[in-house]
Amino acid sequence: MKMAVFLGCTVPVRNLSYELSAKRVAGELGLELVDIPEFSCCGYPVKSVHHETAYLLAARNLALAEEKGLDICTLCSACTSVLTEVARALDTDEALLDTVSKNLGMLGRRYSGKVKVKHFVRVLYEDIGLETIQSAVKRPLDMFSIASHYGCHYLKPSEIYDKFDHPEMPESLDKLVAATGARVVKYRTQKDCCGGAILGVNEETALSMARAKLDDISSSGADAINLICPFCSVMYGANQRKIGSSHGVKYNLPILYYPQILGLAMGISHEELGLMQNPIKPRALLAKIS
């Protein structure tokens, strides 16, 4: 299986260990991820400012994948949502495809409307499958307790995701964690948003949203929080110390990206998965498996 990997803006600059581990694990599982350097921003950040610009940015990215004859595999959940929304709109709305095609033509690009978009974790869940993943596990992580954060755009709006998982009672990520042998930690605020989208609008509110979940997970007995979106990582990882110090709390909650958890279970070294490059160094966690 071969797909174009869509890195987006945040991953290739701020979450290199997510990119590194996803590519490493994909390679082991027979999923070839192809880089397309001409990919730009997905369009999500300008959708609320200028709809047409967002759609055209997304369409250009879809066209680049189509030129290579590849579907798109995303690492960021916000990229997943806007690229999926636009891919579906262009596949079903001929008038829209016509308008967008005219504009793409001015850039020397063309798009016929057939590229599919899936989040990396959804590809693991649906296309690679839990059975294959389980059989790739060489070192079951039964010493780990993991709390997963689904985030928002991986699941919602559910109408664009073919209902592959339930938006109010999701289970795909917990099942993928269970497949590594780790204990799945359920917690009250699991479905809540990280607040990342309004960090620049009202920092206090955004960080309070992240804090509620950090408090909840910290008291749940989890060793780490499992993430699948780079902006959630900015909130729970990069901002963890700031959130703690402004409320007189010292969190020590490592954030891991799902491919890092899976990679460890597959027997890949933590250096190759970039674990010590994460915003919160997971020393205690790694001591458990050494």
Next chain:
Amino acid sequence: MESVQSKDASVVTILDPKFKYEVAREPGGENIKYCFQCGTCTSGCKVAELDRKYNPRKIIRMVILGMRERVLASDFIWLCATCYTCHERCPQDVRIPEVMNALKNIAVREGYIHPAFRAQAELIAGNGRLYEVDELANERRTDWGLREIPQGSPEVAEIFGMTGLADLLSGGAGGTS
């Protein structure tokens, strides 16, 4: 415009009864008139729980009443975290996050843009992405065995010109209140 007699300055005196139709014509705003004010959106909203300035039920009511300027010049329309919780639960399929996007799109054309969103749009127009991938970032990528990413994107800049967003940004669209 319709004028309503007011007793004091806090009462809204200028309403635009056509505003809801304007919003309904905007991509994402199509279903706004289906809202029957049940408040499901606001009761499940994590932003509303922490910040009283953001109340999606009330914003929709204001639009339907025609409080055009008050809504478009506000900063509360920029507080939706687009988590889509309300979108999944709304019994009337109002598509609230998309309504907020429709309102923000109109606001931008009217000269109101939140500075954080202006900054993001300008970065993307200039770099093709939200974060500049400078030489140092690319060196780091190479050290990690990851492929370099080209700086800037002329095609992205061209898209901003083509759609008119570049003009809107350079036309000095102001802040929000």
